Amino acid sequence: xxxxxxxxxxxxRNMTNQSKKTVIEPxxxxxxxxxxxxxxxxxxxxxxxxxxxxxxxxIAENAKLNxxxxxxxxxxxxxxxxxVLEGTYADIRQAEQQLHLTELAPAQAIRRLTEFTWxxxxxxxxxxxxLNSENLHQARHLxxxxxxxxxxxxxxxxxxxxxxxxxxxxxxxxxxxxVQLYISIASLAYxxxxxxxxxxxxxxxxxxxxxxxxxxxxxxxxxxxxYVLRD
Amino acid sequence: xxxxxxxxxxxxRNMTNQSKKTVIEPxxxxxxxxxxxxxxxxxxxxxxxxxxxxxxxxIAENAKLNxxxxxxxxxxxxxxxxxVLEGTYADIRQAEQQLHLTELAPAQAIRRLTEFTWxxxxxxxxxxxxLNSENLHQARHLxxxxxxxxxxxxxxxxxxxxxxxxxxxxxxxxxxxxVQLYISIASLAYxxxxxxxxxxxxxxxxxxxxxxxxxxxxxxxxxxxxYVLRD
DNA sequence: TCTATAATTCACCCAACGGTTAATTAACTG
DNA sequence: CAGTTAATTAACCGTTGGGTGAATTATAGA
Numbered sequence: 001x002x003x004x005x006x007x008x009x010x011x012x013r014n015m016t017n018q019s020k021k022t023v024i025e026p027x028x029x030x031x032x033x034x035x036x037x038x039x040x041x042x043x044x045x046x047x048x049x050x051x052x053x054x055x056x057x058x059i060a061e062n063a064k065l066n067x068x069x070x071x072x073x074x075x076x077x078x079x080x081x082x083x084v085l086e087g088t089y090a091d092i093r094q095a096e097q098q099l100h101l102t103e104l105a106p107a108q109a110i111r112r113l114t115e116f117t118w119x120x121x122x123x124x125x126x127x128x129x130x131l132n133s134e135n136l137h138q139a140r141h142l143x144x145x146x147x148x149x150x151x152x153x154x155x156x157x158x159x160x161x162x163x164x165x166x167x168x169x170x171x172x173x174x175x176x177x178x179v180q181l182y183i184s185i186a187s188l189a190y191x192x193x194x195x196x197x198x199x200x201x202x203x204x205x206x207x208x209x210x211x212x213x214x215x216x217x218x219x220x221x222x223x224x225x226x227y228v229l230r231d
Numbered sequence: 232x233x234x235x236x237x238x239x240x241x242x243x244r245n246m247t248n249q250s251k252k253t254v255i256e257p258x259x260x261x262x263x264x265x266x267x268x269x270x271x272x273x274x275x276x277x278x279x280x281x282x283x284x285x286x287x288x289x290i291a292e293n294a295k296l297n298x299x300x301x302x303x304x305x306x307x308x309x310x311x312x313x314x315v316l317e318g319t320y321a322d323i324r325q326a327e328q329q330l331h332l333t334e335l336a337p338a339q340a341i342r343r344l345t346e347f348t349w350x351x352x353x354x355x356x357x358x359x360x361x362l363n364s365e366n367l368h369q370a371r372h373l374x375x376x377x378x379x380x381x382x383x384x385x386x387x388x389x390x391x392x393x394x395x396x397x398x399x400x401x402x403x404x405x406x407x408x409x410v411q412l413y414i415s416i417a418s419l420a421y422x423x424x425x426x427x428x429x430x431x432x433x434x435x436x437x438x439x440x441x442x443x444x445x446x447x448x449x450x451x452x453x454x455x456x457x458y459v460l461r462d
Numbered sequence: 463t464c465t466a467t468a469a470t471t472c473a474c475c476c477a478a479c480g481g482t483t484a485a486t487t488a489a490c491t492g
Numbered sequence: 493c494a495g496t497t498a499a500t501t502a503a504c505c506g507t508t509g510g511g512t513g514a515a516t517t518a519t520a521g522a
Contacts, residue, residue, distance in 0.1 A: 049283065049367075050281055050283055050284070050364075050367050051284070052280065052281055052283040052284030053281070053282070053283030053284075053367075129367055131426060131429055132363045132366075132367065132425070132426075133281075133367075134428070134429055135363075135425060135426050135427075135428050135429055136280075136281055136284075136360055136363065136364075138428045139428035139429045139431070139432045142428075142429055142432045142433075143432050148432065148433070149435075152433070152435075153433070156434070177446070177450065179434055179436070180446070180447065180450040183422065183423055183430065184419055184450070184451075184454055186422060187418040187419050187421070187422035187423065188415055188418050188419070190418070190422050190426075191414065191417060191418035191421050191422050192414055192418065194363070194366060195362060195363075195366050195421075196366075197365070197366050197369045197370035197373075198362055198365055198366055198370045198373055199414065200370070201370045201373045201374050201379065202373075202379070202383070202384070203387070203410055204380075204383075205410070215408070215411070216411065219408065219411040219415070220415075222458065223415055223454060223455075223458045224454075226457050226458040227453065227454045227457040227458060231462045
């Protein structure tokens with residue numbers, strides 16, 4: 001069964017098994033498990049080496065599966081890369097859902113979003129390198145993905161509402177484009193973390209210590225809130 | 232003659248020729264020209280496809296030279312990549328020299344630096360992708376480069392002086408780390424331009440129009456100056 | 463228990479890739 | 493102008509890489 005149909009799998013057997021007894025005897029054949037293993041190994045591989053540098057043989061080896069299965073489920077290296085991207089985006093979208101920004105005061109909401117972005121990038125370095133790779137390829141893969149278009153983030157609209165609320169309360173400056181602000185929040189975290197190796201080399205200063213991290217986050221919040229808050 | 236000695240070449244023949252007569256008959260053999268052709272083709276190739284995606288054969292083809300010359304002058308693909316990085320850094324350092332920030336009023340200097348950074352990234356998209364590639368490889372190449380360490384930018388110190396001057400004049404807030412500020416200025420331009428393909432795809436909005444560009448630059452200046460200027 | 467099908471394995475292909483050997487030729491030097 | 497050295501070329505090499513064809517085996521359903 002191809003990957004595109006996996007989401008609809010009922011995993012009937014697992015359910016019936018667990019309802020009978022909590023002992024889960026591992027099946028020697030499990031299409032879902034195999035595909036997830038491939039995706040996990042592929043995400044690691046692509047994020048480590050980029051699309052061109054990634055090796056299909058190594059993905060198979062790390063997934064502990066025969067290489068042929070990768071082509072059986074994902075057709076090609078490029079399609080596998082797209083599947084990885086889609087999964088990665090799905091993950092961050094899901095994390096964004098948990099934010100509940102609308103329940104917070106405007107300034108608190110902006111700070112929360114900024115801190116979330118920073119923390120997410122720290123905890124998911126693959127996200128950064130995968131996006132870099134996809135941009136090197138001019139978003140060729142994402143552009144032909146339907147799943148991505150369906151997955152559009154409600155965050156921009158939420159952000160727009162927060163900005164409007166803050167402005168009405170007289171604490172935010174007016175005329176802020178939520179897309180620009182969102183990109184800026186992402187920028188300040190992303191660039192620092194994604195380029196930390198060259199930056200560390202050039203400035204001769206380790207940017208990945210916990211102290212450096214907290215200083216950076218503090219700086220980013222200052223910049224963003226300094227911009228958003230009215231003088 | 233290896234690449235590391237090229238800088239010391241006297242180009243005696245060209246000079247004597249030009250002093251005699253303005254007619255420049257091209258030599259069929261010219262080590263300097265060959266190496267520069269390789270570097271130019273390599274910069275293009277590496278920035279387009281990344282280190283792993285770049286093809287040595289294609290570099291040779293575009294440089295219109297025999298592939299063997301690449302190994303003759305640059306030893307290996309990795310060493311060639313390093314040479315490209317060094318050249319790219321040398322270029323931006325040279326451009327920074329022309330800025331003369333110390334001659335400007337503090338706020339003007341910050342704005343000038345911000346606009347310069349933006350413009351430079353626009354005009355040199357290879358710089359962005361090359362840095363991304365080097366970061367994917369954890370700055371392996373830059374770290375073993377002496378030339379890079381010698382080429383450290385005086386910009387951070389200049390920026391520190393500007394910040395200090397602005398603070399004394401009472402127009403800048405205090406306690407700004409020049410390295411953090413420099414990284415932030417770079418971030419806001421870099422991320423937008425480097426990730427424009429995925430951002431455009433996700434937001435369904437073309438970020439590379441001249442209108443979008445000027446809006447972004449304007450936003451960036453607002454953010455940076457909003458942060459730096461005292462309330 | 464038989465059967466159909468999905469999951470998995472094995473062995474293989476060949477083009478492309480980074481790199482090399484050795485011969486050749488152009489240009490400087492005395 | 494001969495001799496030396498540097499620049500360039502042509503042909504080649506071993507390996508790796510993405511991708512396949514076809515056989516095999518486990519599992520679900522009848």
